[in-house]
Amino acid sequence: MRPHTFRAATMAEALEEIQETLGPDALILSVREVPGGPAWQIWRGRAVEVLAFPPESTNLPAETEKVVPTPDPHDVQRRGAGNLTQTMEPEQEPPLRAMQARLQAQGLDDELLARAIYTCRSVLGKESPMERSRVAQHLKLQLMAQLRGMKPGRIEKDRLIFLIGGHGVGKTTLAAKIAKYQMERFGKNVGWISTDTYRITSIAQARCMTEALGVPLEIVYAPEDLEAAIADFENMDLIIVDTNGCNPAVERELIELGAFLDPFPQGSRYLVCPATGKDTDLNHAAAAFRMFQPIGMILTKLDETLALGSAYNIAWRSELQLIYFSYSPGIMEGFEPADPEALVDALFGKRVLR
Template sequence: SPTQEELKKEIENLKLLVTGQKLTTPVNTLPTVNFKKEKPSESTKIAETEETHFDFDDFRTLREAPNAQLNLISEKTNAALAKTNTVVVEKNLTPEIPSVLMAIKQSLIDQGVNAQLINKIIDTNLDALSPAILEDFSRLDRFIKHQLTACLPPARKSLALVPSKVMALTGISGCGKTSCCAKLASFYMITMGKKVVWIEADTVRTSAIAEARTYAETLGIPLFLAYTPQELAELLESQKDADLILVDTAGCNPRNEDNVVELGSFLSTIPSGCTYLVASATTKDQDLIQTEKTLKQFGIKGVILTKTDETGSFGASFNLLWRSKLPLFFVSSGHQIFGNLKPGNPEHLATAVVDGDYPEK
């Protein structure tokens, strides 16, 4: 058995190890303890005086300190586990997307539809539709197309009426403005019997003038050249008896300020509500965003979508109409000037986004 001195030293060392502090009660005040097995006599009993009283709080501190530290570690561990478990629970609460809905979602992603819009549509269907419908491709496909259609502004579904007496077509180079002018001219003159006039404002490029002249001669309609904004204004006034005046403008580079200013000087002579943005379905999403952002200051009335037969990706075109809230007036495809002009139809564009092919009818 340890001696009294060894016990005192062990207690003191234990407190130093656990708390880093010495005993508050001096060691020399510890009582004399009889370690013999026999019953102590009356003369050897501890006298409970102030000088010899043992402070049990010190021993209690020694005894409880390790447990307190363990409790602190346990509390921190439990808190960390609770936080982790919360994250796990939250992840588990996220509903799993059924395979059919996931396939449609992936199709929209591949098409380049805006990610925020995709997530909104998917979440709406998960919340609103029954599990049976979510696994029914035919019904779900139809619902998704209806929802995409509802995201677009309503558009005219007939070509019979001229949308405006003056139609000034603007857009980036190569978007198909000139060929679109030819298709509009052929339809309204030949099919609808309208008096059509063509004003060519892209006079910088000789190739543009030659192309316009070829179309005009083929169709048998008058062609006028406008080299300045003033000449354009005079021609618009002199040809006001026509049923439709088509104005083909020069291709715009939305990244070139001088080019935009020059285009603006011509478009400033166009009556309000008569300027249309021609956008190729093959143009990248970011380029369409910048083009619309730059040209909207000129009062764009609507969009004419071209080259729908040259791509299987329609997400960028859809995003353009969805962001700008501009209606789709016409859709053009092919190089022939006869029979390749269709009225803008949001349902058809929604179908093209899901199926990857623009409907023929």
């Protein structure tokens, strides 16, 4: 089922067109303001662009399908979201108020939430009374549409993985979980390389985990030794490189990490972010590590917080594929391929990441 895009001069006109094309049960995912004409015709003012899904029961003729790209999630921040709270009616239906309060408590981005609430009220506002289940479903669909799920076959194809992130984000435990999952799920032979040699405890932890899993371990102290270590594992199906923790605010540490990564552009670089992190710190880390061109994000420590708004926000802002979820300190449990729906469900109180 593909989303459809509708443009009109007003929201009312857009909704009328959606009902005519997709039916009265169509699901609205997002609303944004767009230029009303070509860039050079500024006098034409603004228009409304709505992204909608047909209901599951609707079978549309092939010729009516409109294949369109998903809107840039950062348009939520760039295009007037700050004024939405002023245009919303002051008295909202109780179910909508309750959902808004819950997502605020979870720490969801204020402007993204304002946009979602505004869209929900525009679409469902004619219902009297507004149904709680419909409100929850509508908000969930909007939030899910903003996340990038993992591409099919992504983790099966991995041959060389680099785990990158700040200090204490759980990379070493994560490396063990990935090794165990890949061995059991795909029957792969796994080799483990650790460049995290600044702390003796990190080396001891890596040795303990690899012995428990029966996985060979190489300790690498300098970038020039990494190539030889990878060559030693040439017969392995998967090589996991647990890089040294890097403070994104310290240029020297970023340079040192780059020295390990640059010679191996073929490796899959995954940014590891803890769900316990603060919005500001996670945003700064994602911006700093962007220079290494990570292709995906792994969320850790999902069981250590009751508010997952920061985890959602960084996944949305970074625009990275979600690859894995980790939510237990043990290596034998609490790990699964990422599912954006599970993260969104957790925002609404469903215990799916425990």
